[in-house]
Amino acid sequence: MTRDATTIPSAGPAAEERTASSSLADFCTPPTWTVRPEDIEDVRRLQGEIRQLARARSAVILAHNYQLPAVQEVADILGDSLALAIKARETDAERIVFCGVHFMAESAKILNMDRKVLLPSLAAGCSLADSITADSLQDWKERYPGHVVVTYINSSAEVKALSDICCTSANAVSVVRSLREDKILFTPDRNLGRWVARQVPEKDIVLYDGCCPTHDVLRGISVEKTVQTHPRAVVIAHPECREDVLDMADEICSTSGMVDAVARHPEAQTFIIATEWAMVYRLQQVYPDKEFVMADGCIGCRLHCPYMKMIDLPLVKRALEEDVFEIEVDPEVAAGARRSLERMLAVPRDR
């Protein structure tokens, strides 16, 4: 099993050996998602069946860091948007089962049109991606002529096709710095765009007015309270957070960047995490001796992405058994979107 940064325990063959006291049952999640100790054997059985099916069907399972802990465990590759796009482009498996949200599976398809890309639930959308349409981008382009369009990967294929280059939270600063042009229209996440603009002051950046509601709901005042309770903690925030939150952060990075960020603070015991709650499960697997505290002081109550929680183990199994739900992209749109994605992939990660 490959991970984009560090290895976490696999499901697979070792699954049967796990006991009810394993970390999956211990992990404190919102009540709906907690695995009860009496259910852990069923979860392990299902994970074993999924691994077997994936092998039999020549499928690679890619999962985003915000997926349910039980789904994270069954993945071949677990990572942030950038790592998953790179892996999707490289794989020679016949099928890519994408445990994430629609725009991620769509990007995988665009980057690897020869593969069958399956999204286990079509309800797994992204309201940030939905906040910009091809028509609204066209309007903005007309309002800002002469601007280069940098579009976050959290967007549809049609929007990517109308853009000059894509970015993710892991490379946004490098992408903007890589451009020769100085006038930029950054879409659709205003928080990410503002954070980039602060680091690249030499560019004139116009921000589209979209946001990720899961991150945008968090306020500096909540983080302040959490910091008061853990005064020695290192604060790590995702750049989709608002400016008042980012101002309090010691590290600002993509979800997989957070795994590396913890390693940069070997003296610290406690980390305050300002992103979606499932990331804490990932971090706990990699650093079992460290303490991770949600920035809102409440695991999953507010920093919860409902779309990232649409996929569960029975749906992953069904996707493999029935080849559903296949992602298709119009070849002409895909060609335009691929240009923007490939241009992004030529730029290295930030840092």
Ligand code: 13P
């Ligand atoms: P990452 O690329 O950092 O994993 O973030 C994806 C995302 O959608 C965050 O809300």
